[in-house]
């Protein structure tokens with residue numbers, strides 16, 4: 001069973017998940033990493049779940065088109081959309097306190 005570590009708000013949350021688990025699906029049914037993982041759509045559309053992979057990224061599949069679209073240059077910083085990942089190996093994540101804006105998001109005119 002993969003071991004998942006989530007760093008957020010200066011706290012460290014750790015839990016084991018079943019092989020091939022999606023962390024957003026688990027949080028949605030109130031299992032670890034609930035309530036500490038931020039997410040919204042669960043479909044790769046909002047980027048609310050974006051987190052930086054600190055360790056274990058070598059076991060993840062390459063970013064899909066949704067991740068490439070929403071994260072763009074942040075992929076190079078190690079960010080992934082957690083809702084798009086099925087976990088098969090140990091993984092360590094950092095989620096910013098403030099959600100990162102999706103790439104290409106329009107800033108309102110002032």
Ligand code: FES
Pocket residue numbers: 024039040041042043044045046047048049050081082083084
């Ligand atoms: S929860 Fe919306 S992109 Fe992952």
